[in-house]
Amino acid sequence: MANSGVDTKRRRFLIAATSVVGAVGVAPLAYAFLGSMAPSARALAAGAPVEVDVSKIEAGQLTRVLWQGKPVWVVNRTPEMLSNLPSLDNALRDPNSDVLTQQPEYAKNATRSIKPEYVVLVGICTHLGCSPGYRPEVAPADLGAEWKGGWLCACHGSRFDLAGRVYKNVPAATNLVVPPHYYKTDNIVLVGLDGGKA
Amino acid sequence: MADHPKHNYTGLLGWVEDRFPLMETWNYHLAQYYAPRNFNIWYYFGSLAILVLVFQIFSGLFLAFHYKPDAALAFNSVEYIMRDVPGGWFIRYMHSTGASFFFIVVYLHMFRALIYGSYKGKRELLWLIGMTIYLALMATAFMGYLLPWGQMSLWGAQVIINLFNTIPFIGEQLSVWLRGDFVLSDATLNRFFALHFFIPVIVLPALVFVHMVALHAVGSNNPDGIEIKQGPKGNRWSPDAPKDGIPFFPYYIVKDVFGVGVFLFVFFAVLFFAPEMGGFFLEPPNFEPANALKTPLHIAPVWYFTPFYTILRSIPDPWYGTVGMFSAIILLFLLPWIDKNPIKSWRYRNASHMANLLLFAIVFLILGWMGTKSVEPLYKELGTRMTQIYFLFFVVLGIHSRPFANSQPSNVLGILIAVVLGLLVWIGSGFLSFGGIFAGIVVGLAFALIFMLGNFIAKQYFGKNGVKARYAAWFFILLGLIIFYDVYFRFVPSDTTATVQMLLQLIWPVVYLGVTLLLPALSPSVNAEKPVPERVTE
Ligand code: HEM
Ligand code: FES
Secondary structure: OOOOOOOHHHHHHHHHHHHHHHHHHHHHHHHHHHHOOOOOHHHHHOOOOEEEEHHHOOOOOEEEEEEOOEEEEEEEOOHHHHHHHHHHHHHEOOOOOOOHHHOOHHHOOOOOOOOOOEEEEEOOOOOOOOOOEEEOOOOOOOOOOOOOOEEEOOOOOOEEEOOOOEEOOOOOOOOOOOOOEEEOOOOEEEEOOOOOOO | OOOOOOOOOOHHHHHHHHHOOHHHHHHHHHHOOEEEOOOOHHHHHHHHHHHHHHHHHHHHHHHHOOOOOOOOOHHHHHHHHHHOOOOHHHHHHHHHHHHHHHHHHHHHHHHHHHHOOOOOOOOHHHHHHHHHHHHHHHHHHHHHHHOOOEHHHHHHHHHHHHHHHOOOOOHHHHHHHHHOOOOOOHHHHHHHHHHHHHHHHHHHHHHHHHHHHHHHHHOOOOOOOOOHHHOOEOOOOOOOOEOOEEEHHHHHHHHHHHHHHHHHHHHHHHHHHOOOHHHOOOOHHHHOEOOOOOOOOOOOOOHHHHHHHHHHHHOOOHHHHHHHHHHHHHHHHOHHHHOOOOOOOOOOOOHHHHHHHHHHHHHHHHHHHHHOOOOOHHHHHHHHHHHHHHHHHHHHHHHHOOOOOOOOOOHHHHHHHHHHHHHHHHHHOOOOOHHHHHHHHHHHHHHHHHHHHHHHHHHHHHOOOOHHHHHHHHHHHHHHHHHHHHHHHHOOOOOHHHHHHHHHOOHHHHHHHHHHHHHHHHOHHHHOOOOOOOOOOO
């Protein structure tokens, strides 16, 4: 008697239909909630280019500026520093800058720069985003006899040479990023824009 | 709905009981919950974890009365709490010390489960819920650490969020979505504060509740790993309760109160005399405000994350490092399915298993210690070796769980794993490139060869298809795989310092595998299990 008047087919249809409508409702709700966590219009608008006067950087020194919330380094490399670069190729993962995402075309060269002495790099480790420490000295005790100057990331020990090229057998897998930049005048470099698109 | 059972309570209690299962619940979970009578010191940490959760919720609430989740104000608001809020320093130190003690207590609680096999015997869900609590706890502590907006807050969170960045294809969008910005900023701080409130106040207590429900449904394990519910019945309190059980209230409540006393003594000693614990509980660089231009020269996470941090940095690739770090945690979830030995407690398992657990604990501590050191060749290599042993532990645990099996490691299985591994490496190192295909073939072939070679050597020297040959084969296979990994993934010919370290410190995996696998292959006595008694012992 209990089931005599029950139309199970109809009941199943109603359950299914309700579930479908419910699911259709949940999807936009989830989309709205999760979407709210993406960067807001305000965050998207930040990030104007910055200027650096390279003539003020002394030989061998590094200068830091903030661009798009990230450190950007400009280093004035000495002739010895530059002459050491090719000797490191065997110890590096990508000595010829073949990974194209890591630098604009005009920096895919032996010094990874427009002017050989001045290298412009985003100072963020390509492993997990710490800012590596500048270690220009040659063969310091803690870095070993093979060290010819460069950057050591304190976070997990990634190493980069003075052109921002990554060593083998360290956690980072790609060279430091060279941001878009160009020389507005002989001494003023503009970080954040390519020459052509200025 | 079934009516709720008849009761004999009278007066106010009876009035309430007619309307709400007050005493029913009390009896089910406390006064008539029969726990094994042989609990020891390892059984303090569960109730202590609840105590610390309560500490954290209340100290956190009172911090939140003064704290400002705003990148421009956060650092100073914490300084304000420390200097100007009456008793503010005490509340903050209670919170920061509490976070560290939470992990001490939880790690001990988890190790207890390992040594007494408490994840077995219908306790798999209990274990999974516990592991989820551990994950939620790590998430909470991680987000809390961002709040003071010091140097360590910023760069620690930077690294952890960038872990998601390494995921192929979706990583970049995912990490931007998590941060709510392209760089770590005010948006991130704001949402971390909200989550740091929500998870410990809503999610954690809910998880603890289901943890208790699962525990009380199955019943507690004990140092002997014997199910008291399957033993004789009838005790002083009830004819059908387990003979070896005593009611949780009052007996174990009293025991736990004693534990709480000792705990509070230690806790407040640290809080008053060494709240920073020499930089382990609160790190010096975090007393400097966050600076997006410069990472501190010496950076390490708080001690409770350092073991996983070492694993992350010992793997020379961002994505595989992330995978390695997360699988180190995921493997713990799988323990009940890796260790299928019917004996629960290490008291009655073979000596090799006991050695394996002790070595695992030591390796975990060394991993943690390495995480606080900067990456010099010696430490880097030690960290890498300990990482290898961390993962070997799970394989060895599986091998020990069938101590008298006499089948050789199956070559078919070996070749199957080799094929899967080869495919993974191929996909991982460039799907369409020639180098990727080559790498896949090399890794697959090497794996299969090492497997067959290990079996071959074992059969030659340890007898055909015996218990001993099985142990020996695994010894050679695992050692072979470690050496292959070293040569293929980490050997850089021009780096002599690293190579020397690599060779010298090969001793660690050799010793580990020697103790856990070669020893039982040579001497049957370390492989012998002891008879499990019928009833729990004193
Ligand atoms: C599982 C529980 C919890 C853990 C493990 C935890 C952990 C932490 C940690 C490690 C910090 C940074 C400590 C420091 O550098 O001083 C922190 C800060 C903070 N937490 Fe929690 N917390 C928990 C629960 C809560 C709750 C429930 C609240 C709020 C109701 C809260 C509010 C705060 C606030 C406002 C701060 C920033 C102030 C400060 O840094 O001292 N926490 N938490
Ligand atoms: S962030 Fe630089 S090594 Fe990990």
